[in-house]
Amino acid sequence: MHQVLKALMTMLPDCEDMLVENIVRPFHLSDDDYKKIMDLMLESFNKGLGKESNETARVKMFPTYVRAVPDGTEEGDFLALDLGGTNFRVLLINLKGQEVTMESKIYLIPQHIMLGTGIQLFDHIAECIFKFMKENCLLEKNLPLGFTFSFPCKQKGLNKAFLSTWTKGFKCEGVEGNDIVKLLHEAIERRGDMHVECLAVINDTVGALMSCAHSDRNCALGLILGTGTNACYIEELPCVELWDEDMEDPNFVLINTEWGAFGDDGALDFIKTDYDKHVDKHSINTGRQIYEKMISGMYMGEIVRLVLEKLRRHGLLFQGKGSEELSTRGRFYTKYVSEIESDVDDGFKNTKQVFDELCIDHFTEEDCRIAQYVCSLVSTRAAYLASAGIACLLNKMNRPEVTVGVDGSLYRFHPHFHDLMMEKIQQLLNPGLKFKLMLSHDGSGKGAALVAAVANRLNAEKKLKAQKKQTDNCANSEECCQASAQSQR
Missing domain, CATH: 3.30.420.40 (ATPase, nucleotide binding domain)
Structure with missing residues (x-):
């Protein structure tokens, strides 16, 4: 367990500790869970890369033309x-x-x-x-x-x-x-x-x-952690059965994984919580983008809201009293998660500001601690799930050193996401491989x-080669004509 979660747990009152834990326990995943997720992801990636299996694959692994x-x-x-x-x-x-x-x-x-x-x-x-x-x-x-x-x-x-x-x-x-x-x-x-x-x-x-x-020429993997989540990476050509053999072969192919759809076939059902099921049920694409719905900024705030509401209904938060804002779907924004987790002292300035915006005026410092704990659990699971995906790709690529270019508001603004990912990727990475996470500007x-x-540069180089070839052909043709004329003389 990450040190932030450990610290928050010690701050919860003993009488509430077990009751709160019973409600949030589904967000605690073991190392074996994350390793199983990696194995399932690798199967999905390979299925998406296969020519015969791609049509039924949920993770499509689209080759790009970059x-x-x-x-x-x-x-x-x-x-x-x-x-x-x-x-x-x-x-x-x-x-x-x-x-x-x-x-x-x-x-x-x-x-x-x-x-x-x-x-x-x-x-x-x-x-x-x-x-x-x-x-x-x-x-x-x-x-x-x-x-x-x-x-x-x-x-x-x-x-x-x-x-x-x-x-x-x-x-x-x-x-x-x-x-x-x-x-x-x-x-x-x-x-x-x-x-x-x-x-x-x-x-x-x-x-x-x-x-x-x-x-950074070592950058071979791109990751988005924002409204949605996705990753791309450089794959060796022999691994990409979808590549059109009639086309000029590059040395590598940039693959757009579209990994947000991982789990659409039920592969993630073993870690899916009731909160995840509720979010999925009320989304406009029910049954799709399951992995994304457990990680990305579009859904994280709603997952936290559902947990807080359940705690409130059980009398473990806000003295059992809520507000219209807290009970409104989508009203607990993901930016609130980052703001709440940014509180570093017992003042809970950011947390109290979030409660004010949600029109909650009957809260204690214990409520602030519980809310912070819930946010940390949900965001940590998201960071670790994303880490499992990155570690899976790094192990698959098997390059000695890779830079991962990362963009997206969730990664940029969450106070612990980078550190959580560095910690978990290192745990899941094969021995001898090195990586670093680089913020994409x-x-x-x-x-x-x-x-x-x-593309402009390559087109210009292609034209120059074509012109040079034409010039060489003309020169060779002229030499041939001259040689022919001399032989006739």
Whole structure:
């Protein structure tokens, strides 16, 4: 058990200790549990990579078409889009080798658009791009664009990505099964007032990896811990049966695992609590993204709320009195978990502030301690579950040293997530392997631009090779003609 949990347990009053523990016990998982999870994940990963088994696999292991990481020579202006939740960003990124400058703006995706039609969504995105370009005097420029689209997609090219299923509260009609780059280009063409071409579409995990790889060449794994969770990693080509053999083979393939769907086949039922089942039942994608629902920021606050409510109903919290806010589904935000766990003294300043926002005015310091303990249990389980996934991938890759690029609000703002993951990954890692967790600085924006920049560089190199080959052929042809003429003389 992590030292934070141990400290919190010692602060609980003896008379309440066992009663509280009876309610929160399902969140305590053993080392054997996490090792079993790793074994099951490896089975799921291999099934997703298999040509014959992929169709029925829940963890899809999509090959991306990103074949190279930045080499530091990329230069120019690039647009980047980042859609992965309720906030949508447009960025202007300038690359000069290792130097990167960025301008960005955040635009909201209203609820009615999240649940509307695909045309409404992409028209809204195109409108945001236009506003951004107008504000930054870019309308006369012809800019390449990288698009971070953080939803499960099956890619058929660097700029061809077909949405498999919506997650994170989106349910736009007419998008699933369609190429999102084509939908974006159609929305831009409907406007007819800007010049933008999407060269690459990536997942936010790829963005995190690429952003970190720009400065650390050991980065071979990308992880998102935010509204949702996902991971990507560099896989050896022989392990990827899904790769099209007719295509030019790269030395490696970047795999987008879409690991949030792990457990959709029942693999995680042995650790699923009643709180997890309640969250799943009342989600818009019941029965799907089970692993994600145990970890990510979209659901963590709700899990904590359900536990606190059960403690209250049993008279173990707030003297049995609640509030309308605490009883409202989704009202206990995940940011509250981070804030409560950030309290480092007996003043409980943050915890009391959260209670005030929830209109709870009848609490004691013991209530504060219990709430902090519950938050720590839920977040620790989440961190350890994510660690099991990372350790599984690191063991599978079997590289002597790997940097993991990590992005997402949960990892950034939770006070203990990094330390919890470092501790648990080290415990689960095969002997002799080394790793480090590296915070990705704006991977979803910078990473998308870098993928577009690398694509630009590779296209330019390909053209130069083609021109050189044509020149060499012409030179050889001319030499042959001259030699033929001399022989005839």
